[in-house]
Amino acid sequence: MTDEDLAARLAETAGKLLMALRDSGTVDGKALGDAGDVTANAYLMSALSALRPADAILSEERVDDLSRLDSSRVWIVDPLDGTREYSEGRDDWAVHVALSIDGHAAVGAVALPAQGKLLRSDQPPPPVARPDRPRLLVSRTRPPAECTQLADRLGGELVPMGSAGAKAMAVLLGQGDIYLHTGGQHQWDNAAPVAVALGAGMVATRVDGSPCTYNARDTLLPDLLICPPEYEARVREALA
Numbered sequence: 636m637t638d639e640d641l642a643a644r645l646a647e648t649a650g651k652l653l654m655a656l657r658d659s660g661t662v663d664g665k666a667l668g669d670a671g672d673v674t675a676n677a678y679l680m681s682a683l684s685a686l687r688p689a690d691a692i693l694s695e696e697r698v699d700d701l702s703r704l705d706s707s708r709v710w711i712v713d714p715l716d717g718t719r720e721y722s723e724g725r726d727d728w729a730v731h732v733a734l735s736i737d738g739h740a741a742v743g744a745v746a747l748p749a750q751g752k753l754l755r756s757d758q759p760p761p762p763v764a765r766p767d768r769p770r771l772l773v774s775r776t777r778p779p780a781e782c783t784q785l786a787d788r789l790g791g792e793l794v795p796m797g798s799a800g801a802k803a804m805a806v807l808l809g810q811g812d813i814y815l816h817t818g819g820q821h822q823w824d825n826a827a828p829v830a831v832a833l834g835a836g837m838v839a840t841r842v843d844g845s846p847c848t849y850n851a852r853d854t855l856l857p858d859l860l861i862c863p864p865e866y867e868a869r870v871r872e873a874l875a
Contacts (some may be wrong), residue, residue, distance in 0.1 A: 743830025
């Protein structure tokens with residue numbers, strides 16, 4: 636199995652496990668979110684350890700083993716991105732599986748299980764028409780001031796949505812056009828979305844235009860911009 640196929644299979648299967656757990660009705664609320672985190676993480680860790688035993692792993696739900704710093708190949712996963720949305724029965728949550736090679740998000744898959752969608756870095760979705768008035772994907776509970784200011788400068792509008800992965804993939808799917816995040820993220824929050832976005836020919840960088848790099852000692856990767864190339868110049872000018 637190629638790395639691309641493995642990432643997709645893992646993300647899709649973890650998503651099915653999460654859907655089955657939620658649909659079972661055996662737990663709800665915060666307990667459902669906690670159970671989802673544990674269940675998806677246990678599956679991903681077991682599968683990766685069995686299928687890629689020589690590779691390192693960085694997961695949100697596992698104690699960070701800094702021996703990963705000595706490895707050129709590191710799987711970076713978020714077993715349940717959007718625990719709140721998942722536990723509330725919403726569909727804007729995701730599963731992230733990425734492979735960083737020498738610090739680059741080389742392979743990635745993002746599953747949107749409740750939407751029945753799986754996006755892969757090696758299989759970009761078809762291009763979509765973009766409006767003149769760009770749509771900015773923002774947190775549904777705490778839209779940052781920077782996004783409001785950017786929307787004003789671009790003459791755009793805000794589209795509230797849940798998890799980071801859901802917002803990033805909404806850009807690729809044509810449900811929005813710009814995902815700007817400045818509120819602090821970790822490597823597992825954006826490695827898979829960045830890999831998938833880059834595979835689709837999107838701009839996926841830090842806000843200052845520098846590349847997103849992975850497998851750093853500090854897991855914090857605080858800001859991110861994902862947008863189609865045709866928006867980049869307008870966005871950079873507005874941000875300046």
